[in-house]
Amino acid sequence: MTARPPSHRKSEPEPTTLPVPPPAPAERRKSPGRERPGTSAVAPRPREDPGGRDVRAARPLDGGDRERLLAGSHHEPHALLGAHPVRDGVAFRTLRPYARAVTVLADGVRAELHDDGDGLFSGVLPLREVPAYTLLVRYGDASAESGASAAEADELEAGDPYRFLPALGDLDLHLIGEGRHEELWKALGARPMTHQGVTGTRFTVWAPNARGVRIAGDFNYWDGTSLPMRSLGSTGVWELFVPGIGEGALYKFDITRPDGSHTLRADPMARRTEVPPATASIVTESHHVWRDEEWLAHRADRPVHEAPFSVYEVHLASWRPGLTYRQLASQLPAYVRDLGFTHVELMPVAEHPFGGSWGYQVTGFYAPTSRMGTPDDFRYLVDALHRAGIGVLVDWVPAHFPKDEWALARFDGRPLYEHADPQRAEHPDWGTLEFDYGRTEVRNFLVANAVYWCEEFHIDGLRVDAVASMLYLDYSREEGQWSPNERGGRENLDAVAFLQEMNATVYRRCPGVVTVAEESTAWNGVTRATHVVGPDGFGGLGFGLKWNMGWMHDSLDYVAKEPVHRKYHHGEMTFSMVYAYSENYVLPISHDEVVHGKRALVSKMPGDWWQQRANDRAYLGFMWAHPGKQLLFMGQEFAQGAEWSEGHGPDWWLLDPSYAAAADHQGVRDLVRDLNAVYGRTPALWERDTAPEGFSWVDGGAAEDNVFAFLRFDAAGAPLLAVSHFSPVVRHDYRLGVPEEFSAWTEVLNTDAARYGGGDVLNPEPVKPESVGAHGRPASLQLTLPPLATIWLRPV
Structure with a gap:
């Protein structure tokens, strides 16, 4: 496999090229005939709402808070933005770059906030408690001085993300901190939901080294200034519930690194992505109704090693080039069933930027590649295979990931998913990075990912790629390029523990699923139970099957000889x-044996x-x-x-x-x-x-x-x-x-x-x-x- 160079195309435009953002799908455009407030200049006198209550100036932000908020490095923007009770009422503050005016709308209340500069608007209303409210944001200018008509003004109504409590619970945070959240995809990433009676999307991301994180997307013109996220304690998790955002929205995380610089990153937990070479994440939900109950009910009737198991390996994108997942569903199951194979094994379907990697350099571990359709379209294909009586295995690649600047590499400005030691991080063969299996959150990311494919897509087995490269500290490394483990050996003890945990978790949660190791050495106990200790002192790795690479090499070498020899x-x-x-064992004649000469x-x-x-x-x-x-x-x-x-x-x-x-x-x-x-x-x-x-x-x-x-x-x-x-x-x-x-x-x-x-x-x-x-x-x-x-x- 060869490394993919970083992408040259970005999904998002530069936020400074146009002064006014387009209407956001999360906000509702007001009709041209609606009454509009006046200009948004800083007023020397109190403003009044229709109920006759003064809109007093709010207490100015502390200089440090203001600077950090505008720089995207504030860990608790909810303490500054939103609505908060104060001595003489309720203080409102919002950050809306490019806006000319912001008005608070509540039951019986319509009050225009003061313009504090730099996109900040604030004011204090004489209210006894914080009401349910929305914000009316005007980007155009409908003032008499401007000569613009009301219809020409760009006026949008939006919910305020900073009036909501955290949408992620303490138990989720506890499990994430322990590295034991087996349904991590339900806690991190972008999840449409109803929160405090309001529909929107909860965004969460793990970035413990970040000074701040903001959300940039097609709903805010890829300028994350208006959507800083809050840090949830010491967990390294950042969270923000954004009302009005739903399925189909494009987004990334604007991360402020420890040195103050910014990086725009795709969501590591994104469940849908743009079609490469575009790289944005997409908010998504599943609406697929499964019809494979009978298959799942009997999948675990017989242990795999005691059952017929004949596998047809497929590269979906090239089996019949140009077909979508749903088109494949109308052809592939019938073809495989006619030939009598019991299973298909799909080369990696997780999102990858470079098609020439065949999917083995993954950037979107939780997203089926969008080249052939949506995640639900992929579910439809798996469903069709099951209803044809065919099991589905997918190639899973937890051994490494590419260095693309918008993906996992140095995600929050420092080594995070990769090992902090450059010798341990760099994969010598493929120009990629190896995961830090010793970090609990990284191990959790991968273990939950294995469960995710089995539970969310009804996958029947995971063929784990390049296991040998994970198991040995000296894999493809010369003397002096690696350091022994604490036992003095060359085994990667962190990787061993990760593989054991992954297998044990998958087998416990997903009856009838099989894990298959592509392991090319004589490691003892690849398919031995994790609790059974071998003569080498290690428990088994816990795989169900292992590719027999020795049989493959020896037998192919034999048949390539002339009969006389x-x-x-x-x-x-x-x-x-x-x-x-x-x-x-599995006897594999795989894609690797019919390429590259x-x-x-x-x-x-x-x-x-x-x-x-x-x-x-x-x-x-x-x-x-x-x-x-x-x-x-x-x-x-x-x-x-x-x-x-x-x-x-x-x-x-x-x-x-x-x-x-x-x-x-x-x-x-x-x-x-x-x-x-x-x-x-x-x-x-x-x-x-x-x-x-x-x-x-x-x-x-x-x-x-x-x-x-x-x-x-x-x-x-x-x-x-x-x-x-x-x-x-x-x-x-x-x-x-x-x-x-x-x-x-x-x-x-x-x-x-x-x-x-x-x-x-x-x-x-x-x-x-x-x-x-x-x-x-x-x-x-x-x-x-x-x-x-x-x-x-x-x-x-």
């Missing part, structure tokens, strides 16, 4: 069984086009029979010869009947469909994937013949015989030992069948065992082994 590499295909039960799966195979396809089919048959679940990346199901490109996706034209070689590609796709079909109805291939009793070699040493033969068993002991033959010759009367208690075996799959594009060398009739001992068994079969093919047989 394969006997010298025979052990590369059998070595996986030495450690097959050390973890709960690695060639597509079929193109890795030696020989001419016929041999390449035959090798491909034999390899898929071997993969589906091997212990472990399986994953196949899109395009490989029909033997696409070109590498994948996120720009145009799979070469669907290869399946067009008008294409001369379409049958070759259709044959491989038909094989994948049949592999999944036979796999799904054969418990021997999945029920005991993680139990040694579910596997037995028949002949794992036939290097000269390039043959691998083994038995798989279900929980009741019923077997399936799998034989893979990686030589381009037919072997007749090939003897293999089998259990003696069965009277005949029948071929249930043969990758050399003509309908798959093979030579149709089959074992068409049931094969009866002979009382001839072979491979340590009292009975044996004599089979015909097709060239470059895998066959499956089971007793009848």
